[in-house]
Amino acid sequence: MTVTPDRPTPTAAADSTTPTTPTVIDRFVASNREYAVTFRDGGMDARPVQKIAVVACMDARLDLFAALGLELGDAHVIRNAGGVVTDDTIRSLTISQRALGTRSVALIHHTGCGLLGLTEDFRRELELEVGQRPQWAVEAFVDLDGDVRQSMQRVRTSPFLPHTDDVRGFVFDVHTGLLREID
Numbered sequence: 001m002t003v004t005p006d007r008p009t010p011t012a013a014a015d016s017t018t019p020t021t022p023t024v025i026d027r028f029v030a031s032n033r034e035y036a037v038t039f040r041d042g043g044m045d046a047r048p049v050q051k052i053a054v055v056a057c058m059d060a061r062l063d064l065f066a067a068l069g070l071e072l073g074d075a076h077v078i079r080n081a082g083g084v085v086t087d088d089t090i091r092s093l094t095i096s097q098r099a100l101g102t103r104s105v106a107l108i109h110h111t112g113c114g115l116l117g118l119t120e121d122f123r124r125e126l127e128l129e130v131g132q133r134p135q136w137a138v139e140a141f142v143d144l145d146g147d148v149r150q151s152m153q154r155v156r157t158s159p160f161l162p163h164t165d166d167v168r169g170f171v172f173d174v175h176t177g178l179l180r181e182i183d
């Protein structure tokens with residue numbers, strides 16, 4: 001009996017001349033090549049120039065650098081769903097302050113946040129669907145101002161953070177672009 005060695009079977013998909021629609025990440029890669037053409041290394045080190053960490057929602061409408069007048073190298077920006085202060089946010093803030101010299105913390109929530117419509121039922125539904133309860137809390141809220149206050153409180157009372165004198169919280173209005181400070 002003769003054994004024929006395995007050979008790859010030619011397929012249409014293997015034809016590299018077949019045009020494919022670029023994905024959004026393909027466009028990132030192309031944009032980055034253009035970016036790098038004019039990019040100049042500012043010679044900064046890892047410590048933020050303005051000695052501030054900003055904790056904000058991941059919302060796509062929030063352009064923090066433009067909205068806060070920040071330049072490259074100025075600030076640490078820590079973003080998550082809701083801009084909430086979780087254990088992992090405290091982890092980043094602790095490193096920001098103790099290893100990288102920041103002194104101030106600004107917290108930014110915003111109007112129309114996706115978390116406003118959610119409840120902790122989200123977790124229970126997730127558990128029913130996948131058979132496992134997530135370790136994390138959804139951190140959903142109904143009271144925007146109250147949640148900013150709670151976030152400020154979590155930062156101010158963290159035993160890991162040496163600098164809690166300058167902690168301020170805001171709500172960004174996605175329609176006007178204005179920040180409203182929460183006392």
Ligand SMILES: [Zn+2]
Binds near residue numbers: 081082114
């Ligand atoms: Zn949000």
